[in-house]
Amino acid sequence: MAQRDVVPSPVPMKWVGPLRLSGNVVTGEHEVPLATYETPLWPSVSRGAKISRLVDEGIVATLVDERMTRSILLDTDGAADALAAITAIHAARPELEATVAESSRFARLIDIHHQIAGNLLFVRFEYSTGDASGHNMVTHASDRLMERILATVPGVRYGSISGNYCSDKKATAVNGILGRGKNVVAELTIPGAICSRWLRTTPERMNELNIRKNLIGTMLAGGLRSANAHYANMLLAIYLATGQDAANIVEGSQGITHTEVRGDDLYFSCTLPNLIVGTVGNGKGAGLEHIERNLVAMGLREPRDPGENARRLAAMIAATVLCGELSLMAAQTNPGELMQSHIALERTPAAG
Template identity: 60%
Template sequence: MSARSTYNTPIPTQWVGPLVFKGDLVEGEVSVPLATFESPLWPSTARGAGVSRHAGGIQVTLVDERMTRSIAVRAKSAAAAYAAWQRIEAQTETVADLIAGTSRFARLIKLNRQIAGNLLFIRIECATGDASGHNMVTKAAEAVLDWILADQPDLDYSSISGNFCIDKKASAVNGLLGRGKYVIAEMDIPVRLLKRMLRTTPEQMVLLNHEKNYLGGNLAGSLRSANAHFANMLLAFYLATGQDAANIIEGSQGTVQCEDRGDSLYFACTLPNLIVGSVGSGKGNPQVEEHLEKMGCKDERNPGDNARRLAGICAGVVLCGELSLLAAQTNPGELVRTHMEMER
């Protein structure tokens, strides 16, 4: 089967928006493509986008960015594993040079470690330019692993990816140490807009967020997560922009904050593990390239800026969809009624 034939049956895609953004990361109006079989997602996210246009826009803040891979080596004992780590840590500059030599854009940010028995896990954290960086950092990790085994022949290979990364699995470590883009999208929504466009109030939104996302999520055992459906918007956006869709597993680990400010509702979505890239996405799919270009994510910018813009837009999409769904759930019967109307 040719690569071209894999695109013959596309996932239904619609453009939503425009969303309005303010701030340095993303500014102005941006329409976004969402690829999904869940048709109510389009009008629901569009409703949140409408609020952004009337409320002054969505502010997006990039807190951190890095891609990770964790190698694992086996020592004779825990003492030997710790000694091996001390030797590696003392040669961090050598490791940084090795990584820089594997790619034009890979740069070491930090090394982290865990030791379990005689196993040493080393988490390599890198900047990766406009790429999401999975392959880039894995290539760098292999170079570091080969160097470690040559420098310390008493160590044995365990894995090129020892799960301390952690890739496409729910975890606490990514939220604590970072993997992908750490992005926060926020908006201040006047009461009059809440009532007119979403048929809700700040008091209702704050109460629902507390009872559903935090208490309900806690009872369910959610891991670093308190949201209604981040995964829905992430998957639709990832598919439309050629991202590795499995990354919604860690990407959807995020939180919602609602604060009643008297004459407005403060609404924020925090996504600490948003993994996106504006290059290497879609593997040459012309539709993906077109989508990225229309969103201004293929422009001539400094390395990394297009990916940062893409992450900011993605976070705004998540906010719009989350806002709309939570507002619907403050009104008994609205969620079921609208889904039945749209999906029949």
């Protein structure tokens, strides 16, 4: 098998944009790299980026929150013991914070939540993790917390280092409600004339489609805390191009497109509460020079305060998602347009 071993998998990549961006973490015009087999994504996101440059402030990206989590599972004899244990855990908060701070230069324990089901106690530790997405950092820190808890809190036994109340790479409700990853909102207000000329649609038709398809259609399908057309496509492409753990698109793609008709303008927003991203850590190391070059080209290798580069990346990602969402939604307001553009684009060889 030797000859078949580690070889790069050639997902084709292209830079699109630049997107014009403002907000509480990053401003200016930025190109973004998209690695995907779905090549119609490139012109689609490019069309959205074009719109962003036609509007003065461009896309406004607001970082609302950030944290990374791991929930351990503890076994007890019954709910009274579980309640006593979680009370003791909260009381030991300073010691637990110290344990975490010793486990890593960057990990900090910032909150604790829990669930009790019968005799089972799920404790969700919430951390800040600097510029890393933090999967390993929080597992390592939680390992230390688990050791300490087993040694100091009576009546609890090891259940699992991960009890799925975290929850990683799963579409659940807990991440959006309690927070996991970066919570970012991207917004763009588009004059009606631009809608008409560049998107071949109107604010009214975009708003109507969003209500019917994204809100009602997803709800009828049994969707969970999600209402969008295709966040997953943009996330996958930019995650692959920037060395993220792309399986996190599962929860990352849970987000809400909300639109409003404001006078003659279209207000178009994408809220992404669960973006697990980082600029350091796995996927960014030795042997992946290409990822490194992409991060440098995106301006995310500048010396900044810990966490600042990751926040910038999150804002760029949310803006990229908005561009692709805007473009596809516009296409779907017109009968036949989606298919025609796919046909036109895919006749060109995918990686040509």
